[in-house]
Amino acid sequence: MTPADRPRRSALYLPASNAKAIAKARTLPCDVVILDLEDAVAPEAKAEARAAAVAAVAEGGFGHREVAIRANGIDTEWGAADLAAIVGSKADAVLVPKVDSPQDIARYELALSAAPASMQLWAMIETCASVFALEPIAAMAHSSRLSLWIMGTNDLAKEMRAQLTPERTPFLPFLSMAVAAARAHGVAVLDGVCNEFRDLDIFSAEARQGLLFGFDGKSLIHPAQVDPCNTVFSPGEVDLAWAQTVIEAFTLPENQGKGAIRVDGKMTELLHLEQAKRLVSVAQRIAAAD
Numbered sequence: 001m002t003p004a005d006r007p008r009r010s011a012l013y014l015p016a017s018n019a020k021a022i023a024k025a026r027t028l029p030c031d032v033v034i035l036d037l038e039d040a041v042a043p044e045a046k047a048e049a050r051a052a053a054v055a056a057v058a059e060g061g062f063g064h065r066e067v068a069i070r071a072n073g074i075d076t077e078w079g080a081a082d083l084a085a086i087v088g089s090k091a092d093a094v095l096v097p098k099v100d101s102p103q104d105i106a107r108y109e110l111a112l113s114a115a116p117a118s119m120q121l122w123a124m125i126e127t128c129a130s131v132f133a134l135e136p137i138a139a140m141a142h143s144s145r146l147s148l149w150i151m152g153t154n155d156l157a158k159e160m161r162a163q164l165t166p167e168r169t170p171f172l173p174f175l176s177m178a179v180a181a182a183r184a185h186g187v188a189v190l191d192g193v194c195n196e197f198r199d200l201d202i203f204s205a206e207a208r209q210g211l212l213f214g215f216d217g218k219s220l221i222h223p224a225q226v227d228p229c230n231t232v233f234s235p236g237e238v239d240l241a242w243a244q245t246v247i248e249a250f251t252l253p254e255n256q257g258k259g260a261i262r263v264d265g266k267m268t269e270l271l272h273l274e275q276a277k278r279l280v281s282v283a284q285r286i287a288a289a290d
Helices: 019-025 043-059 079-087 102-111 134-142 153-160 169-184 200-213 223-232 237-251 270-289
Strands: 010-015 032-036 066-070 093-096 120-125 146-151 188-191 217-220 260-263 266-269
Touching: 010 019, 010 223, 019 032, 019 043, 032 043, 043 066, 043 079, 066 120, 079 102, 093 102, 093 146, 102 120, 102 134, 120 134, 134 146, 134 169, 146 169, 153 169, 169 188, 169 200, 188 200, 200 217, 200 223, 217 223, 237 260, 237 270, 266 270
Parallel strands: 010 032, 010 217, 032 066, 066 093, 093 120, 120 146, 146 188, 188 217
Antiparallel strands: 260 266
């Protein structure tokens, strides 16, 4: 399965310094594990966490899960050492924080020049500057390793001095524009974290909102969020039944060459056929990964 084809319903952040949490992650049904060197690690523990992240990736045991390491920003005192260590690791991707512009992507691309060609560059969209440069940042995917974005709604709320409510009202335009920009340039895009991990009904509602916007999946802060997240971002039985009906209808001899047909009493066009095929493909990839 190529990176572009892999399911990314659930991406779980873990402090790279927490060996117990990393061991547990190897048993969880999340699609992505993110070993964090940034927000989850105190300054005095950065070097130790960096070594632990590289060692955990080298040890393996993550199965089908993609493993990314989130570095500290390139302009911080830890950034250069983080990137140098990640370049020599077996991580699938490096996740970089607080990207403001396409120039930032170019700087990270240069810093990763010695990394294996398979190593991806993922970026956090979490600053006020970035939301005004979404399209040019996404366009860097054509000339760099950039392949995925993760929304950083907590940091964005801090910069904006906005309230991060369950409805996420202040951020809805940015979420929509981020998905559109990512899709325009073939960049995968994950929704930001939900800080509520005790009330899974609240979490599931936010995940469904992310699905409504078109996100590929969601980033998570607690193992309890993995199962409900996978449920939300997996095609349901009703959706798959609709998809199969549409695909079968367009294969009928009387519908060959038609751009629009009637399916179950509704006008159905070729764009719906494309949507149906994508749903079935996503379900097949999830089954293959599981």
